[in-house]
Amino acid sequence: MSNLKRRNILKAGALGAAAAGFGFPSILRAQPKEIVMLGLWDQTGAFADVGPLNDRGMRMALEERGMKVLGKPIKYITRDGATQAGTSTRRAEEAIDGEGARFMIGPWSSGVALAVSEVAKRKKVLHLFSGGTEDISGARCHRYSFQWAASPYTAAKTVVDNFMKANPKAKRWHLLVADYAFGWSVEKYIKEVGKAHGLEFVGADRHPLGEREFSNYVQKAAANRPDVVAMINFGGDAVAGAREIFNFGLTPKLPLIMCWSSGVEELIQLAPEIRDNLWVGTNFYYTANTPVAKAFVKSYQAKFKTPPGYAPSAAYSMTRMLLAAFDKAKSDDVQAVIKALEGLEVNDLLGRMKVDGATHQTLRPYFFLRCKPKAQMKHELDLADIVATGDTPLPKQYAACKDIGGF
Amino acid sequence: MNLLLGQILNGIATGMLYALMGLGLSLITGVLNIPNFAHGALFAVGAYLLVSVVGVLGNFWLGLIVAPIGVALLGLVIEWAGVRRLYAAGHDYQLLFTFGLALILNELIIVIWGPVGISHLPPALLRGGVDLGFTFYPKYRLFVMGMAGALVVLTWLFLEKTKYGAIMRAGIENKEMVSLLGIDIQMLFTVAFALGAYLAGIAGALTAPIRGLSPGMGVDMLGIAFVVVALGGLGNLLGAIAAGLLIGVAQAVVAAYWTEASTAVIFAVMAAVLLVRPQGLFGIR
Secondary structure, eight states, rough: HHHHHHHHHHHHHHHHHHHHTTOOOOOHHHHHEEEEEEOOOSSSSSSTTOOOOOEEHHHHHHHHHHETTTEEEEEEEEOHEEEEEEHHHHHHHHHHHHHOOOOOEEOHHHHHHHHHHHHHHHHHOOEEEEEOSTTTTTTTTTEEEEEOOOHHHHHHHHHHHHHHOOOTTTOOOEEEEEEHHHHHHHHHHHHHHHHHTTTTEEEEEEOOOOOOOHHHHHHHHHHTTTTTEEEEEOOOOHHHHHHHHHTTTTTTTEEEEEEEEOHHHHHHOOOOOTTTEEEEEEEEOOTSSSHHHHHHHHHHHHHHHOOOOHHHHHHHHHHHHHHHHHHHSSSSOOHHHHHHHHTTTEETTTTTEOOOTTTTBOOHHHHHHHHOOGGGSEEEETTEEEEEOOOOOOOOOGGOOOOOOOO | HHHHHHHHHHHHHHHHHHHHHHHHHHHHHHHHHOOOOHHHHHHHHHHHHHHHHHHHHHOOOHHHHHHHHHHHHHHHHHHTTTTGGTTTTOHHHHHHHHHHHHHHHHHHHHHHHOOOBBBBOOOOGGGEEOOOOEEEEEHHHHHHHHHHHHHHHHHHHHHSSSHHHHHHHHHHHOOOHHTTTOOOHHHHHHHHHHHHHHHHEEEEEEHHHOOBBBBTHHHHHHHHHHHHHHHHHOOOOOHHHHHHHHHHHHHHHHHHHOOTTTHHHHHHHHHHHHOOOOOOOOOOO
């Protein structure tokens, strides 16, 4: 009896091994041996230029560890979500079902990431994201998604407080806002924080994502006779806006603030004349004075010539946080890693960083820069000084994530 | 009121550039009967060539002369090496060819000039602005308005008042008849494509200091150029000029009161006009 049983088991085992070797769904193959991580990085669509940068950052963080964690090999796969919610969710599901991905990072667009976050919740996979919507760690928070970027409140507070410290008389603000989730979040808190400084918002115009003709907005801004123009937009929009504000002669007479910039990636697209009297809020700047940032910037520059901006840095740091959570959990079980991430404290890329277990928001510093006039630049990439950093978390009265829920 | 005047001025400046793009595309579409999806890419090449020529020669005005000629030569080569072989092949192949060409040019721009956007300042003479009484306006934009306006008028005069222009218009109307009259129709096609490319190139070069440069800059402009052609009436040159101005001004005026709709209005105007006049503003077919 026992003999037969043993033989049956051996047979089943052999069959299973053969099946796994010959095109059985790779999920069965992947599970025991390797940990599959998905980078959902856009190669097409509005953020086609950003996806490859995200990929660099994530890859570098994994390669630092020799593509291994807890002694197991990491299989890193990427998918192009085309900067669209439909494509991104479909590709994410395919990677989860087909490749056995249990840990995913991305994508770059706030709106798209909110849709992907729903997939993470439904499929029970860990999801890390960095971007300007407050909903991932706010109204639509749940146990599986985490936010790396500063809260829009932290960003607004850092920008407004530090700008007003340097320009106490600049009370009349005109806002230029990208018309989607991220723009609205930051605008709300800029206005909120502005109350304490007695700011008057003489105008707030919203423009579509991908706008290239800014003359119309700039002329409206000029007509309002503001003391300062603050833009809450990103990438190509921010660059086109800053250029036109300069062409119309507003800067450098008036200061211009880019509230949520990608940092060096946007700044190098602007001529030094345009950067005169330009103030910048950003989630990462490459002169950040931490050991991890210094080492990362050095190896990134050696590899890719340019210093890293927000996009590769966010992907790099998110991946490091994920790996740190594996180490803490001593397990590659999704729920165990989530529990380890909740409350995780590290001294990493930005200095002290902590994941708030109650909202899944990373509490971390936000950077405020002042660009240098051409005459003061010591070299081509000496674009700006870090004036201040701020890490005031979202006050309780604004918190929309009341209950993060269970698994 | 001052704001509205300023916005109309903006609209005319932008509209002139749209008209240049539309005029070139309309010429190619009209004479060659080919949907040129590479028109946006030619626009981008014009802008990048300007920056390179200015970088080498150090003179904006030389750049403004040389860059569009470079694009016209590129157009010549494209017609000679590719488009010419597809006249008999039908629209599918022409569409695939010009679309593929646009992708190739776009990638070549990335290979040569890099994926990161570039800023290019106007020449020193045209930096800063002038006070027009009702608004403060950049000198360079006024220059673009004048320059694009002059180009539009010159192109129109060439087509209306010269013998070769008359042949070209005849080519739009009836190709068989033109070639039966003993005119080298192949030469006519080549010249029309090169002229269309020249107009796209100079629109790109003029735009560079305003919008800066990025590899995808042609894609935005291509959509608008097609709207201008459809709105003006296929192959109708006066229509392209009027449609370019109409769209530029509509975009600017709407942006004064409802900024969120500034992109949508381009297509709303087109839809509205085509509902009333399916043949376009000045079209007859």
